[in-house]
Amino acid sequence: MNRILIWILFFGLGTTSAYSQGIEVTGKVVDAKSQNPIEFATIKLLDEDSGQMIAGTTTLADGTLILSTESKNFSVEVSFIGFISQQIKDIQVVNSKVNLGTIALEEDTQQMNEVVVQAERSTTEFQLDKRVFNVGQDLSSTGASALDVLNNVPSVTVNIEGQILLRGTGGVQVLINGKPSVLTGDGGNALGTLTADMIDRVEVMTNPSAKYNAEGVSGIINIVLKKEDKKGVNGSVSLNTGVPxxxxxxxxxxxxxxxxxxxxQIGVGKRTMPEDFESLNRNLSTGAEVxxxxxxxxxxxxxxxxxxxDYYFNDRNVITASGNYAFEGESETSSGDFSTxxxxxLRLSGWQRNEETEAxxxxxxxxxxxKSDFTEDGDHFLLVSAIGSSFAKDQSSSYINxxxxxxxxxSLExxxxxxxxxxxxxxxxxYTKPIAxxxxxETGGQYFIQDVKNDYAISDFESGDWVxxxxxxNNFFYTQKVLGIYGTGAYEADKFGLKVGLRMENTNIHTLLEETDEENNQAFTNLFPTVHASYKVAKTFSMQGGYSRRISRPRFFDLNPFYNIRNTYSVSTGNPDLLPEYTDSYEVTGILDHSLFSLSASIYHRYITQTVEDVTILEDGINITKPMNxxxxxVTGLEVNGKMTPTDWWSLSADFNYNYFDRSGTYESAPFGFQSNQWTGRLTNKFDLPADFSLELVSDYRxxxxxxxxxxxxxxxxxxxxxxxxxxGKVIVNLSVRDVFASRISESETLNPDFYQYSYRQRGRFVTLGVSYGFGKGEAMEFSGGRRR
Structure with a gap:
């Protein structure tokens, strides 16, 4: 199988030589008034005689464009929603190149007041140190939350517990607008309060530059929220309903x-998440089962x-003040039939265990x-920010046998x-400054402080009193302080780019179990180098490579020894003695961008030390699971992403990821070692149907x-x-069915010489109908609603 995958990779990369000839057209598109670059402007090369389109593309985030053509008799049309289109004729070709220079588009106020047309955006963009996935065209995520959006992003998976994995590995740092957020805590579950209509794009960094916090052994996912900045009043509203x-x-x-x-932005709603479960605990010494x-x-x-x-002192200085309030009110009921x-x-006993939880x-x-821009183009700037956040959880659960x-x-309460x-x-x-x-x-620093307190208690009802x-x-206290400074240098030419960086972080962690006076202090300083390079082999083919060293510090919920006792024979807890993971990550990517299709393939390797895994032990007939180093x-893997548009009404994209694990270490003084592998695949078909209907079919295999x-x-x-x-286009009606066949499950077997454990969980099918309306110069929302963990 490995040979087949490698053959696919190099066959795709080898085809690029067929598209290396022609005339190269470059330029930059900006707003005539603000001189800001215009991203996603449409560029068309038109045949001078027939007026038919020869080639097309959209501009990048900095407004630049590049495309090629075999024709020598063409004109250029530049357009973007809300602006007056321009057509450029009398093209001058010099050494097989055309430089259009800077193209300034004037805003078309009258057009924008009359009609709202949604701009189509490229699904995936490759940048030197990250991939950008634009969210706007994902039809099947109607009624989705941020977690569902992430689950549709290539390289990212979200399991039924809400754990976020990147290329099959945990330890992912999730940012919002490039910064830590209170919504990314709570094991990722708080992302459920972010509705998908709030999200503009998702940036995936498997090898982040030194500019970013080194947290996250498998990389960083940055969720960028929408923020309209066109003049005037803009807005949109969405309404969703679904089953459950x-x-x-x-x-x-x-x-x-x-x-x-x-x-x-405001999101408010109610949702229900049903789940079926089964479990089995078997003592292999006695054969007894629960x-x-x-x-x-x-x-x-x-x-x-x-x-x-945002307040603009002038064209180059702006101050932003923002606040975010989120609230979840939870009620949970559970009913399980237990037998020994x-x-x-032979069945010995049976009981029903009921749970009611409020939080x-x-x-x-x-x-x-x-932010202060020292130049008109915004490439030389200083950015200073301060963020404060708080999160509280008051949870009470009662159990009756x-x-x-x-x-x-x-009987037991x-x-x-x-x-x-x-x-x-x-x-x-x-601080960012172009030298030439x-x-x-780039240089800068960050100081991060986290202070947590958790009082937890479990009581039995005995003789009319709670004991x-x-x-x-116990009462658990946790404090973490991280000071980081960084510097990067980048060289970007027409064909070659190189970016190197170094980040230093000093970490102090303190934990205290107050009742038992158990204290743990950790202090360490690490260096995190990063290297990124790119080379344009041909007009339609480029290569990228990257290296980064990263850390995954234990989160509070990994350290907190609070017990989950829904099943008293199978409980989970944290580990106050947990140490951070470290990883060295290497990656090489080939990118083929043809007018009919695009293909990217990456070979990557990660070496992780002090690996954290959930370990289950048997004590007094109870299986206790906690994370351990x-x-x-x-991890060695291959990832392939491709997109093709066979017709103007049908497009398809495919994502494939395969990785091979080689695990080794020592547990309870005994060495161990094993090899394993896993792969995921996703195929998405999108159809533009008559009468402004669109259909999306997504199949996914893990x-x-x-x-x-x-x-x-x-x-x-x-x-x-x-x-x-x-x-x-002002009103959009969406219908989505997620997990059509109710086949998404979480099933595991735990193997040990002393015991056997089986766990099964299933959520089921979710159907959502949504309507959204965009007014002013805004766009109708593609989707919104709740979350499914």
Whole structure:
């Protein structure tokens, strides 16, 4: 299989030589008034005689364009929504090159007031140190949340527990607008308060530059939120309803004047997430078993509000103040039927365990940012920002055991209380200066403070009173401080680019279990070098390479020894003694961009030390799972992404990722080693149908794989999305069915000489209908709504 994959890669890369001839056309498109670059402007090369389009492209983030043609008799048409199109004739060809220079487009106010047309955006863009995935065309994510959007991004997977993986590996740092956010905490679950209509694009950095925090062994995912800055009043509103309950209302409003840009986003809704579960715990020494089967229903009411303003002192200096308030009110019920069996399979006892959980999760974040541009093009600037955030969780769970069979089943009532609070502060300075036309220097620093307190207690109801269980109750305090400084230098020419950087971070971590006076202090300083290079082999083919060293510090929820006791025979807890993971990451990518199709292929390798994995041990008949540092992990993989447009009404894209694991280490004084592999594939078909209908079909497969103790099953699933544009695109109606065949499962087996454990979870099908409306100069939202973990 490996030979076939490598053959596919090099066959795709080898075809580029056929497209290396012709005339190269370059230029830059800007707003005539502000002189800011215009991204995604449409560039068409038209035959002078017939007027037919010869080639086309869109501009990059800096407004630049590049494309090629065999024809010598053509004109150029430049257009963008809301601006007056320009047509350039009398093209001068010099040495097989055409430089259009800077093309300034004038805003077409009358057109924008009359009609709103949605700009089509390229799905994927490759930059020197990251890939950018534009969200706007994902029809099957109607009613989705940020987690669902991430699950549709190539290289990214989100499992049923809400864990985010990048190329099959955890330890991902998630940012919002390039900075840490209170919404990326809580194990990623707080991202459910971000509705998908708020998201502009997702940036994936498998080898981030030294400019970014070194956190995240597998890389960084940056979620960039929409922020309209066209003058006038702009906005959009969306309404969604679904089965099971997925009801939401989303609203955005922006007003831009000469000095101010006021922006706001609101999301509010209610959702239900049902789940079926099964579990089996078997003691291999005695043959005794505990089996359970049941269902869970989680209900959430959520609210998210973002308010902010930009104030322009002048054309080059702007200050931004923004705030974010999010709230989740949770209620969860669980009912499971438990049975015990002896070594001969005889049922000994049975009981029903019922759970009721209530929780409130308020989250605040506020930010002040100042940017000063020293040049008109914005390439030389200073950026200073300060962010503060707080997150609280007040959760109470009650459990009741009701005997149903046998004398061994006893009545039991338990209570779990969890009072959690977290405060974070980030102070950051970034300075960028071009030294010459092709050289750029960046430097800056960041200071991050995290302060967490968690009071937890588990009690049994005995003789009419609640009695706290001391060994399962404590007050846990956690403090982390990280100081980082960095510097990068970049050289970017027409064909070759090189960027090198170095980041230094000093980390201090302190944990304290107050009741037992268990204290853990960690202090360490690390250097994190990064290197990125690119080379344009031909007009349609380029190569990229990158290296970075990264760290994954234990999160609070990995350290917190709070027990989850939904199943008293299979509990999970954190590990206060957990150490950080380190990784060295290498990558080489080939990118082929032809007018009919695009293809990229990456070969990558990651060497991870102090690897963190969930380890299960058996104590007094109870399986206890907690994260531990277990040896090293060598990951070698191949990733291929391709897109093709066979006709003007049909496009398809495919993503494939294969990686091979080589695990080794020592556990309980005994060495271990094993090899495993996993692969994922996704195929997306999009159809433009008559009467402004669009259809999207997504098929997704995740293979089984092995970890230190577990075998994780694979699954196949499918999503469907339908969209209808009406009233000149101002109103969009979306219908999505996620997990059409209810085949997305989480199934694992834990293998150990002393015990066997089996776990199964399934969520089911989600159907959502949404309507969105864009007004002013805004665009109708593509989708919005709730989350599915």
């Amino acid at each position: 309950n997925n009801h939401s209302l989303g609203f955005s409003l922006n007003k831009r004047t000469e000095k101010f840009n006021l922006f706001s 089996q359970s089967v049941g269902e869970v229903e989680k209900n959430e009411n959520f609210f998210n509000l973002i308010l902010g303003t 069996y002896d070594g001969q399979g 409130s999760n308020p989250k605040w974040q506020y930010e002040m940012q100042f 009701i005997p149903t069979y046998g004398d061994g089943a006893q 338990q209570l779990s209380d969890n009072d959690f609070s977290q405060a974070e502060y980030t102070f950051q300075v970034d 036309e092709k050289f750029t220097l 706290v269980i001391p060994e399962l109750s 277990i040896g090293t992990n060598k 293979s089984s794989y092995q970890t230190f103790q577990r075998n994780i099953s694979g699954y196949a699933m499918a999503d469907i999305g339908v969209r209808k544009k009406i009233i000149n």
